[in-house]
Amino acid sequence: MVEKSLAVGLVYGGKSGEHEVSLQTAFAVMNAFDFSKYKIIPFYITKQGEWRKGEEMDAPFAEAGELKLENAFGGTKAAMDSLFSRLYGGPAGPDIMFPLLHGTFGEDGTIQGLFEMADMPYVGAGVLASAAGMDKGVMKKLFAQAGLPQVQYCYFSHAQWGNDRHGLIQEMEDKLGYPSFVKPANLGSSVGISKARNREELEQAVEFAFRYDLKVIVEEFVDAREIEVSVLGNEEPIASVPGEIMSSAEYYDYTAKYTDGQSEMLIPAPIDAEKAEQIRAAALHAFRSIEGCGITRADFFLRKSDGKILINEVNTMPGFTPYSMYPLLWRETGLSYAELLDRMISLGLERYERRSKLNYENI
Numbered sequence: 001m002v003e004k005s006l007a008v009g010l011v012y013g014g015k016s017g018e019h020e021v022s023l024q025t026a027f028a029v030m031n032a033f034d035f036s037k038y039k040i041i042p043f044y045i046t047k048q049g050e051w052r053k054g055e056e057m058d059a060p061f062a063e064a065g066e067l068k069l070e071n072a073f074g075g076t077k078a079a080m081d082s083l084f085s086r087l088y089g090g091p092a093g094p095d096i097m098f099p100l101l102h103g104t105f106g107e108d109g110t111i112q113g114l115f116e117m118a119d120m121p122y123v124g125a126g127v128l129a130s131a132a133g134m135d136k137g138v139m140k141k142l143f144a145q146a147g148l149p150q151v152q153y154c155y156f157s158h159a160q161w162g163n164d165r166h167g168l169i170q171e172m173e174d175k176l177g178y179p180s181f182v183k184p185a186n187l188g189s190s191v192g193i194s195k196a197r198n199r200e201e202l203e204q205a206v207e208f209a210f211r212y213d214l215k216v217i218v219e220e221f222v223d224a225r226e227i228e229v230s231v232l233g234n235e236e237p238i239a240s241v242p243g244e245i246m247s248s249a250e251y252y253d254y255t256a257k258y259t260d261g262q263s264e265m266l267i268p269a270p271i272d273a274e275k276a277e278q279i280r281a282a283a284l285h286a287f288r289s290i291e292g293c294g295i296t297r298a299d300f301f302l303r304k305s306d307g308k309i310l311i312n313e314v315n316t317m318p319g320f321t322p323y324s325m326y327p328l329l330w331r332e333t334g335l336s337y338a339e340l341l342d343r344m345i346s347l348g349l350e351r352y353e354r355r356s357k358l359n360y361e362n363i
């Protein structure tokens with residue numbers, strides 16, 4: 001007897017600035033799936049935030065032609081019924097949800113919360129780790145608590161900026177100097193980020209960042225190589241070999257990341273074995289510090305002046321096309337894209353199983 005294939009609810013698109021990136025990823029994942037084991041239920045979220053559910057797919061997208069293309073973006077509005085079918089006993093829904101959304105409403109814990117409410121297993125980090133990994137301020141506090149070295153920074157809200165702009169500027173100048181890096185606390189893909197070389201630029205950069213979030217991080221500038229490590233697992237995570245980003249721009253901004261195709265990835269990173277081991281250990285440490293599960297990409301600065309390893313950030317939903325750093329690092333470490341998808345799904349199911357045995361009432 002053929003075992004029933006597992007229905008994976010693939011969620012992509014979404015209301016964030018990374019809508020298109022998410023679509024690219026979804027196409028790649030649809031084509032890489034092992035359809036002897038899985039089938040896909042497409043959940044497309046439009047830019048306006050409307051959920052659409054397509055028909056089940058049991059063959060790679062590439063072979064399916066235009067009809068499937070329509071399916072992947074059209075579908076019915078019964079998406080929510082399907083998502084909540086476990087609770088309402090509706091028609092068979094997905095066995096596990098696989099969010100391929102980046103940024104706000106995707107990797108910030110909100111959709112993970114929706115899956116929890118729907119009693120659905122899902123791939124990747126839980127609510128807490130997703131939210132913590134999305135908020136650079138909270139993330140930095142957790143790193144500090146875990147004893148992970150990082151750059152000096154200031155973190156303040158829009159209200160604080162309104163009340164004491166001069167005090168904050170003074171503090172930043174004393175603590176961070178120039179140039180400094182100004183970032184909205186809650187966005188990814190380098191959106192809203194700028195470098196400030198003097199007070200005037202600092203004020204402009206802060207105002208600019210406040211267009212994107214109500215909290216802002218300002219960091220000392222570090223002249224560094226950028227090293228990234230992929231982490232995979234739940235209770236016993238493993239770390240890939242490190243890779244290096246060689247940005248085409250002055251820093252790794254949105255254009256360098258997604259559009260100009262000039263940025264290079266060096267895999268494995270050309271660093272000595274001891275440094276590589278230290279960075280891998282720090283990546284696992286960072287994963288644990290945010291209570292990660294499933295997957296995480298940990299990004300580091302390797303300071304040029306003294307070779308010190310500084311954690312920059314973790315991404316709980318890193319770029320995931322077959323040409324992205326996260327899967328490429330695994331490939332180099334010996335895990336193919338299809339195998340990686342497999343592992344991610346198993347980890348999601350495992351986490352759900354373990355948690356479903358917990359009690360929520362007095363016993």
Ligand SMILES: Nc1ncnc2c1ncn2[C@@H]1O[C@H](COP(=O)(O)OP(=O)(O)O)[C@@H](O)[C@H]1O
Nearest residue numbers: 151181187188189190191219220221222251252
């Ligand atoms: N403190 C810093 N010093 C020097 N370069 C930085 C600093 N912070 C960020 N950058 C550059 O900006 C890029 C984007 O910043 P990052 O904090 O990783 O934001 P995002 O979450 O958008 O990826 C980094 O990859 C790096 O090239």
Ligand SMILES: [Mg+2]
Nearest residue numbers: 189190299313
């Ligand atoms: Mg980054």
